[in-house]
Amino acid sequence: MVKLAAKCLLAGDPAVGKSALAQMFRNDGAHFQKNYTLTTGIELLVKAVSVPETNDSVEFFIFDSAGKDLFSEMLEKLWEQPNVLCLVYDVTNEQSFNNCAKWLEKLRAQAVGVHIPGVLVGNKTDLVGRRVVEQKQAQEWAEKHGLEYCEMSVKEMKNFEAPFHILAKSFHQLYKEKVETFHSLA
Template sequence: MVKLAAKCILAGDPTVGKTALPRSSAATEPFPEELHPDNRGGSVVKTVPVPDTGDSVELFILDSAGKELYSEMLDKLWESPNVLCLVYDVTNEQSFTSCSKWLEKARSQMPGATLPGVLVGNKTDLASRRVVESAQTRAWALGQGLECFETSVKEMENYKAPFHYLAKQFHHLYREKLEVFQALV
């Protein structure tokens, strides 16, 4: 059994649900009241089992807070990420458009390296207010090499899937590097 550690950047505009996404699965009740819009960022540690391996990945999730004000501070925190989670609000077109900026910022930290990532559309419970269509986001994500998910943290729907995918991808990269190393020995 191997326990790996991965640095996960959680990025997106303010109020899209970034802070609530990783913290919800640790909560004892759906959508805990203490999860209010967060201007500070922060971090959460999640241990995610990798199916069919007995291994797990400890994701150190760094919340960007979505504020340009913290840009200089974030540059240090964003150094050498292993995985990326971009979050947008399905009721806010600008939050989806901003994902390009967040993706570019994350990839600039790892030029030429593979950075597994996911695009997460949150707030699907607000279906009547939806303005960002699934087909549009899937096409963009595919073009960027990202996996696409939709969630409702409030309704606790599909909120674990992005992290399971990221852990599996990180584990896969680890196994590939291990095989290369073993071939050299």
């Protein structure tokens, strides 16, 4: 049984549901908070996830960061050397989707030359009549940028664990590949 630890950066525009996602995940979907205050800095949440089809687990240190453009030096320090990325946008807000390119660039600048598993998450799928970003469009963008893709509705408690299960599996696979490489050198 292997227990891995991973620094997970949660990023995206303000009000796309990053904090709601992190809180729901940490509390196993026990409670959807209707009123959130916008995150002003970074909130750290910790939770372990079992890796499917193994006895292994990944303990995520989730850095839920403010969706503001202006990062202080302190925030940038906390963003250094991520292991996995979770990029969130609102399916009813095209600008939040378009800004994912900027967020991804900022995230990847923290780990130049290193493969960082990541997932693009479309939130607020419960707002069907207001949807402007189609699933196919987002899926293609994610694939083009080497990210996994999933959609969810934190409000309806649907699929909110999926991003972290995807990241746990990807991070674990990367770990196994590194171990195999190490053994082949011995």
